[in-house]
Amino acid sequence: MGNPLRTAQDRRLPRIPEPCALVIFGVTGDLSRKKLIPAVYDLANRGLLPPGFVVLGFARRDWGDGDFESLAYEAAKKGARTPWREDVWQRLASQFQFIPGSFDDDTAFDTLASTLDELRERNGIAGNAAFYFSIPPAAFPLVLNQLNRTGMADNAKSGGWRRVVVEKPFGNDLQTAMALNKLVDEVFTPQDVFRIDHYLGKETVQNILALRFANSLFEPVWNSKYVDSVQITMAEDVGIGTRAAFYDSAGAARDVLQNHLLQLLALVGMEEPTSFDPNEIRAEKLKVLKAISLPQNIAEGSVRGQYLQGWVAGERAVGYLEEKGVPAESTTETYVAVRLGIQNRRWAGVPFFVRVGKRMPRRVTEIAILFKRAPHLPFDPADVEMLGNNQLVIRVQPDEGVVLKFGSKVPGTTMEVRDIAMDFQYGEAFTESSPEAYERLVLDVLVGDRTLFPDAAEVEQSWRVIDPLEEAWAGTGPERYRAGEWGPRASDEMLAREGRAWRRA
Numbered sequence: 001m002g003n004p005l006r007t008a009q010d011r012r013l014p015r016i017p018e019p020c021a022l023v024i025f026g027v028t029g030d031l032s033r034k035k036l037i038p039a040v041y042d043l044a045n046r047g048l049l050p051p052g053f054v055v056l057g058f059a060r061r062d063w064g065d066g067d068f069e070s071l072a073y074e075a076a077k078k079g080a081r082t083p084w085r086e087d088v089w090q091r092l093a094s095q096f097q098f099i100p101g102s103f104d105d106d107t108a109f110d111t112l113a114s115t116l117d118e119l120r121e122r123n124g125i126a127g128n129a130a131f132y133f134s135i136p137p138a139a140f141p142l143v144l145n146q147l148n149r150t151g152m153a154d155n156a157k158s159g160g161w162r163r164v165v166v167e168k169p170f171g172n173d174l175q176t177a178m179a180l181n182k183l184v185d186e187v188f189t190p191q192d193v194f195r196i197d198h199y200l201g202k203e204t205v206q207n208i209l210a211l212r213f214a215n216s217l218f219e220p221v222w223n224s225k226y227v228d229s230v231q232i233t234m235a236e237d238v239g240i241g242t243r244a245a246f247y248d249s250a251g252a253a254r255d256v257l258q259n260h261l262l263q264l265l266a267l268v269g270m271e272e273p274t275s276f277d278p279n280e281i282r283a284e285k286l287k288v289l290k291a292i293s294l295p296q297n298i299a300e301g302s303v304r305g306q307y308l309q310g311w312v313a314g315e316r317a318v319g320y321l322e323e324k325g326v327p328a329e330s331t332t333e334t335y336v337a338v339r340l341g342i343q344n345r346r347w348a349g350v351p352f353f354v355r356v357g358k359r360m361p362r363r364v365t366e367i368a369i370l371f372k373r374a375p376h377l378p379f380d381p382a383d384v385e386m387l388g389n390n391q392l393v394i395r396v397q398p399d400e401g402v403v404l405k406f407g408s409k410v411p412g413t414t415m416e417v418r419d420i421a422m423d424f425q426y427g428e429a430f431t432e433s434s435p436e437a438y439e440r441l442v443l444d445v446l447v448g449d450r451t452l453f454p455d456a457a458e459v460e461q462s463w464r465v466i467d468p469l470e471e472a473w474a475g476t477g478p479e480r481y482r483a484g485e486w487g488p489r490a491s492d493e494m495l496a497r498e499g500r501a502w503r504r505a
């Protein structure tokens, strides 16, 4: 992926950003500690950060640079993907600075602005800075207004580039997303806005495009003539952890269906882009998102669930309502299954079953393309009893790879045919390990490559899918499932009504 104007020779050279600063708002939070700081260390360790690179942490803590550095040290050491090298860390951390302040604190933002000015000379960053919003969505407008007030979002004024990275959830529904898009595009130049969806940073997700468009084998059968249905599953064994405040007001549909899952669906459903130019890829994804249809009867074509106490991987798990910080009468869903469609010639009549859930038996994200049965089977029916649909399964995580399932003769004197699997696993096929999603995406922001970032129109189209679901569900209670089960029974029944079943993921 990347700029198509770069020559093949260029592309193999590492992409090193221009000298710049990364400003992290909410630097003491979960995302920053678990993902961003380790990603920055891994990039430094791979030699991909520019000279003079500086991290400015901003948060409401009465801290100095030393406190920040020790938090960052713990976080990087714990979350690093690449081997630990103390000298790399020391060099990186010597350029860390902490700015204490709340988002309504004008003085703190003035200090941030003057610090960036000083760094222009001192670190030679020429005014280049990316602002990462690792903060609650409610605080986005406040911080955007501060960046506007101080002129920090202004490219011309800074003398370099100014970019903003906005974490999901991007809005709470179509209306709030549109208002936020308007605000962020007013404060920053639209091409400097990076809406992050970390699923697009995963190698296996980018491989969907390689699999489809670098081969001649799959594309001819990638349509309603051969595909019976598609199942997209994102199952997590974990619960909501310490995120009750956010999660209870969002629920599974807003948390991951609106973004990660619909992006996966768009990549599976899209037409071939004319090139790998970011705009071309986005244009094709957008067409799919626009063509998504909801079930005619949402009550029948979707299921919401909430986990009860149970056992996951041999450990007792409390129910959602017993989780710390969740109101006792909460009806928020921790599971969603929905039957979507794509209204275009390629996909007419093919159901896309999408399910997401917390406290499932295990962590697995996969996309399964289930092909139609052969139109004629010249076998004794007893010999093909164990033959299912041919399936192409893209394993997003874990055990990253692609599995092709098809029928094969069982050795012996009869013509018995049974499903077998042909398995491609990243771990075996490649010696290189995959970069973490955030590692890839932070680097993309710093080099200014927007290929893997959804744009405003995509975000808005995704809410167009979610809003009617939320409306139809309003005032209804979720179905229950035990922690450690594959969702509520109603979800199996939804598929059974049309003679289908969920794949055993």
Ligand code: BG6
Pocket (backbone or CB within 6 Å): 236, 255, 256, 365
């Ligand atoms: C986040 C969601 O976007 O993705 C979380 O907010 C979820 O609820 C997480 O746990 C899953 O990410 P991954 O990369 O572990 O599949």
